[in-house]
Each structure stands twice: as C-alpha cells, then as structure tokens.
Amino acid sequence: MIPAVSFTSRMAVLRALSPASIATPFARYSHGIAVAAGQRLVFTSGQLGIGADANVPADCEAQADLCFANIAAILAEDGMTLADIVHLRAYVTDRAHMAGYMRSRDRQFPGTPPASTLLIVGGFTRPEFVVEIEAVAAADQ
Numbered sequence: 001m002i003p004a005v006s007f008t009s010r011m012a013v014l015r016a017l018s019p020a021s022i023a024t025p026f027a028r029y030s031h032g033i034a035v036a037a038g039q040r041l042v043f044t045s046g047q048l049g050i051g052a053d054a055n056v057p058a059d060c061e062a063q064a065d066l067c068f069a070n071i072a073a074i075l076a077e078d079g080m081t082l083a084d085i086v087h088l089r090a091y092v093t094d095r096a097h098m099a100g101y102m103r104s105r106d107r108q109f110p111g112t113p114p115a116s117t118l119l120i121v122g123g124f125t126r127p128e129f130v131v132e133i134e135a136v137a138a139a140d141q
Contacts, residue, residue, distance in 0.1 A: 014086055014138065016112045028106050029116035033086040039138040042084075044074050046091070046132040048124065056128045060092065061100035067133040068108050075137055082108050084137040088116045091132045093123055101131050 017032035018024070025031060035041075047070040049063020050056050057063050072082050092101055098118065105116070114135075124132060 014112070027102055027116075028109075029088075029113045031115065033112075033115050035086055035138040038141055040078075040141050042075060042078050042080060042135075042137045042139075044071050044135045044137075046089075046134040047071050047074075048129050048132050050129075056126075058128075059100060060097035060130045061104050063129070063131045064090075064101045064104035064133065067131060068104060071133065071135050075135075078139075080137050080139050083111070084139045085109070085114045085135045086138050087136040088114050089134045090116070090118050091121045091124075092118065093121060093130045095120060097130050101133075 014036075015034040016030040017034055018030060022031065047067040048056075049060075049066040051066055057066065068082065071085075075081060075084060088105065090101055090105070092098055098120075101118070106113070123129075
C-alpha cells in the first residue's frame with residue numbers, strides 16, 4: 001500500500017490519497033493525488049512513441065520512454081517537469097505491452113507515483129504504435 005504522504009516536487013506540494021477503505025493499487029500508482037488550491041495545470045494530448053526523427057521503436061517500453069520524453073518537453077514549455085505530473089492516462093494495444101509500459105512509467109516516478117489509468121485499446125493511427133500516454137501536471141502559479 002502506498003502511504004498517504006506529502007512530497008515536494010520542483011514546484012508544487014502534492015498529496016497522495018490512499019484510503020484504507022479501498023483495495024490497494026494493483027501496481028505502482030496512487031489512487032488519487034490532491035492538488036492544492038491556486039496551482040496552475042497543464043493537460044497534455046496523448047503522446048505516441050515517436051521521436052523527432054520520426055523513428056518508432058518496435059517495443060512498448062522504448063515507445064513509452066519516448067512518450068515520457070515528449071511529455072517532459074511539453075511540460076518544460078511551462079516550466080514543469082515529470083515530477084509535477086498528478087495523473088497519467090495510458091493506452092496499450094495488448095495486455096502483453098502492459099509490463100513494458102509499467103517499467104518505463106515506474107522509472108519516471110521514483111517518488112510518490114501519480115494517479116494512473118491504463119486501458120487496453122484496439123489500435124492507434126498507425127499499426128506500429130503500441131502505447132499512447134497523456135498527462136495532467138500541476139505546479140505553483
């Protein structure tokens with residue numbers, strides 16, 4: 001069970017919510033993250049595992065690493081980092097891709113992990129894409 005503790009990211013103070021009255025998370029994520037009043041928010045569009053050079057790695061973990069790199073670049077445009085993420089929504093095209101996505105996600109969040117949703121979908125715009133990730137981040141004004 002992930003304890004309900006506060007942690008300090010680079011800009012915001014966020015609090016994990018893990019009520020004892022519900023089952024513990026199935027993996028390394030928080031059931032909820034409280035965002036303090038007055039925080040600014042950034043919502044990213046879903047990011048696919050494609051590099052600036054249009055390269056798409058074959059495996060899910062490498063694609064997820066690129067998704068997180070793309071999200072980090074978007075957040076940097078507003079002075080945020082991955083540490084400011086409060087919620088992730090990820091989509092994979094097969095249960096077999098869950099482990100690769102989760103390894104990548106877990107590397108990105110060594111502290112209290114964000115709230116997270118993972119869905120299995122039928123596919124994306126191109127067949128070589130196997131994962132898509134979107135994020136919500138919060139930081140001080």
